[in-house]
Amino acid sequence: MSFVTVSDVLAGKVSVGTTVTVRGWVRTRRDSKAGISFINIHDGSCFDPVQAVVENSLPNYSSEVLHLTTGCSLAVTGTVVESAGKGQAFEIQATTVEVLGFVEDPDTYPMAPKRHSMEYLREHAHLRARTNVTGAVMRVRNCLAQAIHRFFHERGYFWVATPIITASDAEGAGELFRVSTLDLLNVPKTEQGEVDFKQDFFGKEAFLTVSGQLNAETYACALSKVYTFGPTFRAENSNTSRHLAEFWMVEPEVAFADLNDIAHLAEDMLKYCINAVLTERADDMAFFAQRIDPTVIERLQHVVSNDFVHMDYTDAVEILQNCGKKFEYPVSWGTDLQSEHERYLAEEHVGAPVVLKNYPRDIKAFYMRQNDDGKTVAAMDILAPGIGEIVGGSAREERLDKFDQRLAELGMDPEDYGWYRDLRRYGTVPHAGFGLGFERLVSYVTGMTNIRDVIPFPRAPKSADF
Amino acid sequence: MSFVTVSDVLAGKVSVGTTVTVRGWVRTRRDSKAGISFINIHDGSCFDPVQAVVENSLPNYSSEVLHLTTGCSLAVTGTVVESAGKGQAFEIQATTVEVLGFVEDPDTYPMAPKRHSMEYLREHAHLRARTNVTGAVMRVRNCLAQAIHRFFHERGYFWVATPIITASDAEGAGELFRVSTLDLLNVPKTEQGEVDFKQDFFGKEAFLTVSGQLNAETYACALSKVYTFGPTFRAENSNTSRHLAEFWMVEPEVAFADLNDIAHLAEDMLKYCINAVLTERADDMAFFAQRIDPTVIERLQHVVSNDFVHMDYTDAVEILQNCGKKFEYPVSWGTDLQSEHERYLAEEHVGAPVVLKNYPRDIKAFYMRQNDDGKTVAAMDILAPGIGEIVGGSAREERLDKFDQRLAELGMDPEDYGWYRDLRRYGTVPHAGFGLGFERLVSYVTGMTNIRDVIPFPRAPKSADF
Numbered sequence: 001m002s003f004v005t006v007s008d009v010l011a012g013k014v015s016v017g018t019t020v021t022v023r024g025w026v027r028t029r030r031d032s033k034a035g036i037s038f039i040n041i042h043d044g045s046c047f048d049p050v051q052a053v054v055e056n057s058l059p060n061y062s063s064e065v066l067h068l069t070t071g072c073s074l075a076v077t078g079t080v081v082e083s084a085g086k087g088q089a090f091e092i093q094a095t096t097v098e099v100l101g102f103v104e105d106p107d108t109y110p111m112a113p114k115r116h117s118m119e120y121l122r123e124h125a126h127l128r129a130r131t132n133v134t135g136a137v138m139r140v141r142n143c144l145a146q147a148i149h150r151f152f153h154e155r156g157y158f159w160v161a162t163p164i165i166t167a168s169d170a171e172g173a174g175e176l177f178r179v180s181t182l183d184l185l186n187v188p189k190t191e192q193g194e195v196d197f198k199q200d201f202f203g204k205e206a207f208l209t210v211s212g213q214l215n216a217e218t219y220a221c222a223l224s225k226v227y228t229f230g231p232t233f234r235a236e237n238s239n240t241s242r243h244l245a246e247f248w249m250v251e252p253e254v255a256f257a258d259l260n261d262i263a264h265l266a267e268d269m270l271k272y273c274i275n276a277v278l279t280e281r282a283d284d285m286a287f288f289a290q291r292i293d294p295t296v297i298e299r300l301q302h303v304v305s306n307d308f309v310h311m312d313y314t315d316a317v318e319i320l321q322n323c324g325k326k327f328e329y330p331v332s333w334g335t336d337l338q339s340e341h342e343r344y345l346a347e348e349h350v351g352a353p354v355v356l357k358n359y360p361r362d363i364k365a366f367y368m369r370q371n372d373d374g375k376t377v378a379a380m381d382i383l384a385p386g387i388g389e390i391v392g393g394s395a396r397e398e399r400l401d402k403f404d405q406r407l408a409e410l411g412m413d414p415e416d417y418g419w420y421r422d423l424r425r426y427g428t429v430p431h432a433g434f435g436l437g438f439e440r441l442v443s444y445v446t447g448m449t450n451i452r453d454v455i456p457f458p459r460a461p462k463s464a465d466f
Numbered sequence: 467m468s469f470v471t472v473s474d475v476l477a478g479k480v481s482v483g484t485t486v487t488v489r490g491w492v493r494t495r496r497d498s499k500a501g502i503s504f505i506n507i508h509d510g511s512c513f514d515p516v517q518a519v520v521e522n523s524l525p526n527y528s529s530e531v532l533h534l535t536t537g538c539s540l541a542v543t544g545t546v547v548e549s550a551g552k553g554q555a556f557e558i559q560a561t562t563v564e565v566l567g568f569v570e571d572p573d574t575y576p577m578a579p580k581r582h583s584m585e586y587l588r589e590h591a592h593l594r595a596r597t598n599v600t601g602a603v604m605r606v607r608n609c610l611a612q613a614i615h616r617f618f619h620e621r622g623y624f625w626v627a628t629p630i631i632t633a634s635d636a637e638g639a640g641e642l643f644r645v646s647t648l649d650l651l652n653v654p655k656t657e658q659g660e661v662d663f664k665q666d667f668f669g670k671e672a673f674l675t676v677s678g679q680l681n682a683e684t685y686a687c688a689l690s691k692v693y694t695f696g697p698t699f700r701a702e703n704s705n706t707s708r709h710l711a712e713f714w715m716v717e718p719e720v721a722f723a724d725l726n727d728i729a730h731l732a733e734d735m736l737k738y739c740i741n742a743v744l745t746e747r748a749d750d751m752a753f754f755a756q757r758i759d760p761t762v763i764e765r766l767q768h769v770v771s772n773d774f775v776h777m778d779y780t781d782a783v784e785i786l787q788n789c790g791k792k793f794e795y796p797v798s799w800g801t802d803l804q805s806e807h808e809r810y811l812a813e814e815h816v817g818a819p820v821v822l823k824n825y826p827r828d829i830k831a832f833y834m835r836q837n838d839d840g841k842t843v844a845a846m847d848i849l850a851p852g853i854g855e856i857v858g859g860s861a862r863e864e865r866l867d868k869f870d871q872r873l874a875e876l877g878m879d880p881e882d883y884g885w886y887r888d889l890r891r892y893g894t895v896p897h898a899g900f901g902l903g904f905e906r907l908v909s910y911v912t913g914m915t916n917i918r919d920v921i922p923f924p925r926a927p928k929s930a931d932f
């Protein structure tokens with residue numbers, strides 16, 4: 001007798017006739033008039049449950065088996081047999097059923113077998129992984145995370161843990177969470193009446209990071225190819241289906257690379273990840289296609305089998321101005337594109353992911369590499385049909401004189417960027433990188449529209465439960 | 467002509483006679499009297515640099531090549547040839563040398579080619595990855611991280627992102643960092659004069675997590691086998707070589723597993739990771755053996771080729787009391803073992819990693835599974851020779867009545883553990899898990915004694931630079 005997963009049984013990895021034990025939770029129980037019960041058992045290892053056929057000759061049939069309800073935990077030992085029923089190739093002919101845990105009061109079990117709203121599941125985030133939908137999301141999420149690590153590792157990239165707590169609002173992204181151990185009822189003050197952060201844990205004001213990029217650059221300028229994969233934070237007070245206060249980001253940073261290099265890197269990475277999901281999680285994807293978004297598989301197959309289309313921002317503005325479509329926000333050169341514009345380009349004009357390049361420098365970050373035209377920077381966004389911006393990246397300004405000039409134009413103090421400037425003073429190299437919001441990718445791949453449903457315990461304004 | 471890494475050239479992956487371009491930084495330059503310069507170029511892809519042989523017939527030989535110093539960046543194009551020199555099998559006969567970036571003032575370059583103290587390197591954390599020692603540490607660190615993901619993925623575990631920001635001091639570990647957006651100069655108060663956290667971003671007091679365990683349990687009770695790998699935090703005011711305020715933890719959580727199962731899981735994981743380093747990073751390990759700890763490779767080989775020894779806490783106390791060795795702290799049943807005791811057991815008594823099991827319940831956490839003796843809990847620590855505790859784990863109390871009884875004994879309010887209790891109310895299952903401090907593992911594997919030298923940007927009291 002050996003312990004096996006439901007996944008192994010259903011995939012035919014256990015020979016017919018073998019005696020095995022599966023352990024998991026009851027999804028459904030059905031009793032036939034002939035005194036046989038059919039119990040569907042899931043253990044999270046794959047989408048489908050395995051069916052155990054339990055005869056009334058078992059000693060605990062009346063006392064326990066007939067009392068099993070959704071969510072009860074059990075260990076079933078029996079023989080793997082070919083299934084005569086529809087929907088599964090194999091099932092288990094049970095010889096013993098050991099109940100591990102009943103459900104306290106089946107009538108009030110929060111995950112009772114009926115359709116729950118996504119809102120309701122969010123309120124029960126500690127139990128929702130037991131449902132079809134959240135289980136499937138989290139397996140796909142894991143598959144994507146593993147694929148990301150594998151993709152970079154196979155290509156000689158080193159994973160770098162950039163700091164979560166940081167004393168510099170380096171990206172200037174604002175909207176920061178403060179990290180502190182000061183007593184809020186007795187905040188120490190300086191003689192000038194300001195907060196005396198010298199007395200705080202880190203001896204200065206500290207925040208949660210909004211991006212690992214600047215730190216990752218220091219490692220790219222030594223190890224050449226690196227990437228981060230870690231949590232980042234935004235204290236934005238926006239309660240939307242696209243924002244989280246805490247989310248995971250993937251940020252490769254590549255020495256000797258230019259804008260086109262990282263655009264292709266991002267395209268290769270996205271295709272690699274999507275292929276991994278289509279291959280390894282076909283069971284979960286079939287569910288998403290059936291219940292969440294009928295076009296999801298088709299959409300992903302289209303992404304992996306077509307080249308991304310490269311387009312200059314300037315050309316995109318012209319296309320949008322001349323397309324004859326009425327937008328809520330007008331388009332003019334020098335303004336940021338709105339979601340409606342991005343979606344038009346990706347969905348209607350091109351019908352595939354678009355790499356939009358060379359944005360006006362005034363709407364982009366200070367560290368981006370200036371193009372020779374004096375107006376644009378080597379930045380790119382990848383816009384995907386159905387979701388909009390999924391990747392944002394740029395070449396970094398590696399020329400010290402150009403960098404200092406830009407700081408001066410923006411009224412920023414070079415002193416604040418001492419260590420970042422050092423990279424440009426000592427053996428500077430062209431380098432570039434991008435950021436991928438991991439939850440946005442999970443959302444895109446599964447078709448789940450609310451980003452709070454693709455991370456186990458979402459954090460948002462007024463919401464940090466569990 | 468194609469771009470290749472130094473690693474590919476040195477490993478013989480590029481055929482002799484091929485024209486390639488390598489890009490990287492000058493480690494050293496030596497000029498022969500015959501008018502030939504030998505430039506060692508590193509790009510971080512492996513420990514060793516590749517040698518480029520540059521003849522004075524190159525047009526920029528006098529104007530640039532002869533001015534190259536440590537840290538300058540360049541792209542060298544040339545033919546891969548077998549090396550006549552010692553220490554490398556292949557080198558590059560340069561046809562062009564393109565200088566990408568000089569070092570501003572070589573005399574003050576912080577990473578000039580001399581022996582720097584570890585303290586000094588820490589103060590220059592943005593440049594230290596350019597040194598032999600930090601480069602080697604970070605490649606090994608990456609190798610370990612990749613091995614951890616691979617180990618769990620191959621065994622059907624799902625990576626789960628447990629929350630970084632949490633509103634519950636769930637583990638009761640104290641020493642928390644507060645996360646807040648409140649204005650410290652104008653802290654809102656309730657009528658009772660307390661801080662009004664309702665007005666804070668999350669609507670309640672929020673902290674940085676000390677462990678993902680309790681959240682991971684909710685996922686193990688649905689997907690069966692999960693693990694976390696993410697940052698955790700301690701606001702401990704201890705400025706030691708073994709503590710960080712921010713560090714990464716690996717926490718598998720396994721449904722249907724008991725204490726022995728997870729002890730073996732930890733043993734398998736550690737051996738898998740160490741084997742990966744010995745195989746994949748032999749270059750860096752040779753350096754650690756030469757410069758940091760002469761016994762490091764031997765020590766690791768000993769770990770992978772011997773079974774860990776299991777021992778009960780009660781037996782360990784008896785061994786320590788009767789061993790005739792004088793300890794600073796006396797040993798008696800019921801007290802926690804000190805580092806000197808742990809090291810004696812692992813290093814002198816056993817001479818291999820020890821799995822110490824079944825600790826007195828009063829010195830362990832409330833959630834650990836009570837043993838039938840009424841005195842101990844199913845907890846284990848793995849003690850490794852040379853470093854002490856490297857893994858800590860336990861079976862979790864899955865029986866609601868026992869759990870509630872323990873809360874009552876400790877004067878804890880069951881209301882505070884509502885969602886955690888739900889796991890015991892609805893289809894409870896035996897489960898167990900452990901935690902591994904990732905930096906402690908990197909420390910152990912490399913022989914680096916200060917934990918601040920094995921994480922890119924260490925955070926500690928009064929220290930959050932970069």
